[in-house]
Amino acid sequence: MKHTVVTLRQQKQNKEKITMLTVYDYSTAKLMDEAGIEVLLVGDSLGNTVLGYPDTLSVTMDDMLHHCAAVARGAKDALVLGDMPFMSYQASVYDAVTNAGRFMKEGRAQAVKLEGGAQYAEHIRAITAAGIPVCGHLGLTPQSVNAFGGFKVQGKDTGGACRLIEDALAIEEAGVFAIVLECVPAELAAYLTGLLQVPTIGIGAGSGTDGQVLVYQDMLSMYGGRSPKFAKVFADVGSLMKEGFASYCKETKAGAFPGPEHGFAMDPGLMETIRGRYS
Secondary structure, rough: OOOOHHHHHHHHHOOOOEEEOOOOOOOHHHHHHHHHOOOOEOOOOOHHOOOOOOOOOOOOOHHHHHHHHHHHHOOOEEEEEOOOOOOOOOOOOHHHHHHHHHHHHOOOEEEEEEOOOOOHHHHHHHHOOOOOOOEEEEEEOHHHHHOOOOOOOOOOOHHHHHHHHHHHHHHHHHHHOOOEEOOOHHHHHHHHHOOOOOOOEEOOOOOOEEEEEEOOOHOOOOOOOOOOOOOOOOOHHHHHHHHHHHHHHHHHOOOOOHHHHHHOOOOHHHHHHHHHHOO
């Protein structure tokens, strides 16, 4: 079944949890799609996970479109969600609509995600008016890490919690089809999930949201055992990869790889003829 913004809303209504993972390439997208993941988020987290940046701020539209198109080629049933990078929408409504359109045309996404609350309601209205579904993102919004003074849980005090609720209601009214809640106290996230008509997707927001999202390198332990508090390791793929790389290195240096079974033979007589020609 093809997953769409409509089927995600139906899942919320049916109290069926939504699964989302970040992904940045064709082969991984294909595996996730075949495993039944419903939303593939081409996150600007590729700045950290793929491009080696210390944060997401350096990621460009060209970076995002390149990876989004690769993911879209690997997704058959999952909804492909493109993450709008820093300064691709903040400066103006025009920029927001234009760049969201590029995700549809060049990135082959089915929806876009942007960070921020009520201050971007006008941007969300304009993008959705152009026929492009928008997913919101509240709580710890990594593009605002400098304003937050670091990666910190949001909504822990009365003022912060109220602002988060008001922002969620504002962007829901503006037309988002779902909202990612990142690093929000579990009780607050559960309250918001009951308050909103659109699905909530949690990351470090407890189990009371309508779905969950993780950075796939975190849930596969691809950082040498380091991962955020909210991430669970579902398979220690990182250790298996390092073991495989080390074995390849060892066998290649020892001359054990490639063996005869990994090569291609030619007619011995033909090889003798060639040797004779050049001897």
